Amino acid sequence: MTKKLSFAIAFTVVAVLGQTLLQAQSSRHTADYFRLEADKYEDRKISIDVAAVNEIKGLKNDDYGFLQATTYDTRNRTPGGTMFVVADKEEITKIIKKFGMRPEVDRDRGSGRDVETLRLTGVLRQTDKDKVYLDIAEEDVPASVLTELKESMNGKATKGRNAGPGKQGPGKTRNPLKGKGKK
Numbered sequence: 001m002t003k004k005l006s007f008a009i010a011f012t013v014v015a016v017l018g019q020t021l022l023q024a025q026s027s028r029h030t031a032d033y034f035r036l037e038a039d040k041y042e043d044r045k046i047s048i049d050v051a052a053v054n055e056i057k058g059l060k061n062d063d064y065g066f067l068q069a070t071t072y073d074t075r076n077r078t079p080g081g082t083m084f085v086v087a088d089k090e091e092i093t094k095i096i097k098k099f100g101m102r103p104e105v106d107r108d109r110g111s112g113r114d115v116e117t118l119r120l121t122g123v124l125r126q127t128d129k130d131k132v133y134l135d136i137a138e139e140d141v142p143a144s145v146l147t148e149l150k151e152s153m154n155g156k157a158t159k160g161r162n163a164g165p166g167k168q169g170p171g172k173t174r175n176p177l178k179g180k181g182k183k
Contacts, residue, residue: 030071030080031132034124038132041124048083048134049074049117051103053096056084059152064137064145065092066152070103072115084133084149085120086141095120127153 029049034041048071056066065087071080087095104116122136127150135141 029119030073031069031083032071032073032081034083035081035130035132038124038126038130042126042132044124045121046124046134047119047121049080050099050120051115051117052101053085053099054101055092055096056152059148061089061145061148063089064141065089066149067092067095069099069120069134072103072117074115074117077114084153085122085136086125086133086145086149087136088138091136 029047031048034046034048048069050069051072052070053067054070056068059066067085067087069083069085071083072078073080085095099118099120105114120134120136122134124132125135125146126132127146131150131153133149133153
């Protein structure tokens with residue numbers, strides 16, 4: 001192997017690894033990042049950059065409401081995945097009003113799309129490997145409620161328009177970056 005070829009291979013490996021590390025580092029505050037790092041952040045307070053929220057109507061509970069938060073990686077300008085959110089029932093309407101149900105796209109800022117986000121803070125919880133949710137409820141959520149949420153995460157809740165990430169969930173029914181734009 002010649003020195004030039006060895007150098008080219010080494011340079012390529014370093015460049016690819018560097019880009020991968022940069023991407024992983026810049027994706028913080030998204031659902032995708034915390035899903036990958038769930039063991040590290042479980043039961044810790046975290047913040048996610050939320051572009052929009054949708055109520056999950058297929059889950060009924062007298063004390064708690066369930067949302068699906070669409071996150072956005074503001075540094076890379078890419079979708080950041082969705083995460084379930086458990087909140088006190090009386091807070092659901094306020095949260096929807098604050099974050100909106102459709103991402104706001106600002107097309108006036110240079111090239112590309114800038115999606116407006118707001119931070120949502122809560123405790124990261126994990127039900128299974130790769131199944132996480134954000135707990136923003138005032139008190140501990142009972143195990144029976146978590147079982148219902150876990151079933152929804154696995155696509156078993158199918159009642160209502162926003163029943164979860166299965167066929168009827170918001171991720172399949174709308175464009176995650178659709179929003180207001182310059183007319």
